[in-house]
Amino acid sequence: MLYALKIAARYLTASKAQTALLVLGVAVGVFIFIFMSALIGGLAQFILSRTVGDISHVTIEAEPDDPALLISPAGHVLLVAERGRTRTASLSEAATWLPLIEAVPGVKAVSPQITGAGFLTRGAQVEQVSVTGVEPGRESAILDLEGYMVEGRARLGAGLIVLGRELADDLDLSLNQPLRLQSSEGVTALLTLSGIYETGNGALDGARAFVSLSTARTLFAMPQGVSQIEIKLFDLNAADATALRIRGLTGLDAVPWTDGAEQLMEALSAQAQTGYFLKTFALITIVIGVASALLLSTYRRRPEIGIMRAMGAGRGFVVFVFVTQGALIGLMGGIMGAGLGYLALLPFPPREAFKPGTLPMDITQGSYGLAITLTVIGAILASILPARSAARVDPVTAIGQ
């Protein structure tokens, strides 16, 4: 079949302008495919990073004890103890589980936390806050606190507190100023503002305070354990599988971020499907273009096909010549389109540097190999019809033309 390859290549080089136009057409289709892949993929990445990039991908929360019931031998309820509203449930054996969770493949960081509610007081001003106690050294394990710092440092220690810009402004606070934090347990601590962050998220910037885990233990009267363990993954799309794995390993109720994020997932899925449609249309355009060009070529070369058949070329040989032409056009167009796509995406910033207001094009999601492979397959499929038509050429009629 080496000879059929030579003839296919010769036919393509014999009509240089026509072949160049055809390859260019295919390349444009591939370029669109790659551009759409990078845009849709980058957009999804951007949306995910903006929405769930700074949250825990898998969370293990302590389950509160069931309310106690005192039942008489006759079966009557004698006493009902109401579930505590302020008391934080505890994962008392968190220290045991941490090394195990950290060893799970795909886990990037683990942050044991004590969370609860409290009031910040400065002079006559009082603000309700959500308090998160994290281990010193793990301040940026889940939320990139260090990255969002606008003043001071994210370092947490005994007697230190880090607040959002909005909250600091509301309390008219500046760095190193003292303030009081009273927890829902009624414990009050005098703390010093060591840093101010700004994430752009109002819920965080206006109502979240970070303290060290030891400070939180005092505030929420939790000498042992933690109230939750937050886990960050390298691949947030692996949250469901990793949560299952952690659940299987520890028996703890590990919840992936996707639970309760159905709307976001649906939106991303709809966006991905739009991308599939656009890419499919690009591929269909390629297939139609290649098929029509090769059909024309088949028609133009009917006398030559007749001569070949008369000289002893079988139908399979003729089919191979035209299918090979399709494959070569697909390969050349695919490589050229992929190259153009890559060059066009080069000026865009990498995904780590996506900024609001710019097109979030992710050069790594161009699907270059897939685009070339699908184009070659598409071009081969597109050439089957013309090739079969060529193989059916009656040599007697064709030579007489």
Added chain:
Amino acid sequence: MTALLQVCDLVKTFGTGEAATRVLRGLSLRLDAGEMAALLGPSGSGKSTLLTILGTLMKPTSGQHVMLGQDLIAADDRALTEFRNAHIGFVFQFHNLLPDFTALENVIFPTAVREGRETAPARARGRDLLARMGLAERIHFPATNLSGGQKQRVAVARALMNSPELVLADEPTGNLDRVSAMQVMELIAEINREEGTTFLISTHDDKIASLCRRQIVVGDGMVTG
């Protein structure tokens, strides 16, 4: 003499019903190995149809067709293609070379298509044949850059490439001037004489026919002389 091919009671009908046209009407013919025969007859007498059937490019409506002891009526398309490649050469009136190929590439096509690649022995034989046709200086010329006579000589070389037992030539000189026509016919006669290749040459030209040792006249779909 050994019979190279034999056809008996060949009938070929084109179309059906009232539009049916019977071109061959029970034609019988025997060609012996080494013959050089001219096929004569007026236009529409069935000469080209007969050549097409003898060349296995078309099957008759009925009749027998045996060549080299093989029944070619029963053979399928694949078998006929292989048989044609190995045993039959063609020379057409309009040379019918592959325009995007050089003279040498055209000549070695029948061997290359059989072997799946252009081998060195095939190239050597192609060069020899072209040299014999007086085209040693033209082997790498694109087919489109050759004159009419040169193209027809390339076509003769191509027909001989696989050393076929039978070469069918349909008006091989019909499109050439007198000098070129005689050159081509002299080459054909020389090959027939030296290599024993059988030639069946369809022609309207009595002078060309006179160069052949046998004249077969076809009229009204049958051999009449």
